[in-house]
Amino acid sequence: MAELLPIQPCLWFNDNAREAMTYYIDVFPNSRINSIVEYPDATLDEHFAAMSGKVLNGSFTLNGVDFVCLDGGPIFTFNESIxxxxxxxxxxxxxxxxxxxxxxxxxxxxxxxxxxxxxxxxxxxxxxxxxxxxxxxxxxxxxxxxxxxxxxxxx
Missing domain, CATH: 3.10.180.10 (2,3-Dihydroxybiphenyl 1,2-Dioxygenase, domain 1)
Structure with a gap:
């Protein structure tokens, strides 16, 4: 049987993933930001121009639980179903x-x-x-x- 990989929640933020990660690691013990990959410079196209420097992929750990996140814009928002x-x-x-x-x-x-x-x-x-x-x-x-x-x- 294949090794089971952990399941990680992914949080889609409008444009404040970095701020959220920083806030959450201050709230919970044993927490850290593991990595942040930013959107590339604005030279690619108009969509990327607005996202330049925002979080394309963030990885963080809250009290031993690994999460990923991104800045994806306002298309999707959080609600109480999760x-x-x-x-x-x-x-x-x-x-x-x-x-x-x-x-x-x-x-x-x-x-x-x-x-x-x-x-x-x-x-x-x-x-x-x-x-x-x-x-x-x-x-x-x-x-x-x-x-x-x-x-x-x-x-």
């Missing part, structure tokens, strides 16, 4: 990641938030399944924006 899950050990971690990643108040619900780049995140406790076993707990979660573990435990 989110990145951050499993947290305690309320302090939830509070810290929430403060750094939630930038769109109207997108907050049930531990989901959206950052300033439009990427959706789920900032949840690592034992979320245990905390949402009973209908009362699910009811509490459905009314939360940021997850508050104590409220789920007391439901």
């Amino acid at each position: 989110s990145l899950v951050v499993l947290c050990k305690n309320q302090g971690e939830i509070d810290t990641y929430w403060a750094q990643l939630s930038h769109v108040a109207e997108s907050e619900q049930c531990g989901w938030c959206k950052d300033q780049f439009g990427v959706s995140w789920q900032i949840i406790p690592e034992n979320m399944a245990e905390l949402t076993r009973r209908p009362e707990q699910i009811g509490v979660m459905m009314n939360q924006k940021k997850i508050v573990i104590a409220e789920l435990e007391n439901a």
Whole structure:
């Protein structure tokens, strides 16, 4: 059987992939930018003229998970159908990641938030399944924006 290669998420940014990578590696421990390949100079054609110096292919690692990204222009945008899950050990971690990643108040619900780049995140406790076993707990979660573990435990 052939060796299985890892699956990497690819994030398509309009024109701020470099800024996003830099921001994310500051948010998550054990993170780094691995490489950045820029679009070539504007001598190729009109499309490349607008993209010169932007990220054609970026590679970065967030707490051990490898990602790739690119600046592709405004053709595609992020939406809530895809989110990145951050499993947290305690309320302090939830509070810290929430403060750094939630930038769109109207997108907050049930531990989901959206950052300033439009990427959706789920900032949840690592034992979320245990905390949402009973209908009362699910009811509490459905009314939360940021997850508050104590409220789920007391439901």
